[in-house]
Amino acid sequence: MKTKIAVALAALALTGCMSAEKQAEKDNAFSRAENNLDTAQRNATVECRDEAQCNKAWALTKRYIEQNTSTSVIRADEVAIESDVPTRSxxxxxxxxxxxxxxxxxxxxxxxxxxxxxxxRSQGGDYDDCVEKIVPTQNKFRAFLTTHLSDN
Structure with a gap:
């Protein structure tokens, strides 16, 4: 009987260690993804030099948003462009x-x-899928603008 109890306790202890390791892996993956999102956000910030270039870059930004969103643009003025909130997560x-x-x-x-x-700000159910969509889109934004601004 003592042997069975010892084996059961050892198995329980191993399960606890595995759960702690899995949680640590999940936390590390979340931290890496947050760092990737931060980097992508910095990459999605662009400076334009004068009104003509800025106006063209702004029009291109609207086009880029329209090409990458699943909803329509609901606001586009001199200071902001916004796509509508999707109905699904x-x-x-x-x-x-x-x-x-x-x-x-x-x-x-x-x-x-x-x-x-x-x-x-904990990890939501669609976090991983969202990161996979957002990071590349933001990382490609600067190149999109640069390419199209140099077309003229």
Missing amino acids: GKPVYSATRIRKGSGATITLDAQCRGMYGPD
Whole structure:
């Protein structure tokens, strides 16, 4: 009987260790994904030098959002572009801001997904799928603008 109890306790202890290891792996993956999102956000910030270039970059930003969102653009003015919130979770919402600086501006493409985060900014059920959609889209934004701005 003592042997059975010892074996059961050892198995229980191993299960606890495995759960702790799995939780640590999950926490590390979440931390890496958050770092990737932060990097992508920095990559999705572009400076334009003058009004003509900024106006073209802003029009291109709207086009980029339209090409990458599953919903329609519901606001597009001189300072913000926003796509509508999707009805289903796991779909990205893109928006952009334009902050004037002298004769130029800073344009930033923002993104988030419905269902991406839970309470207290914890990992939501659609987090991994959202990261897979948002990171490449934000990382390609600068190249999209650069390519199309140099076409003229």
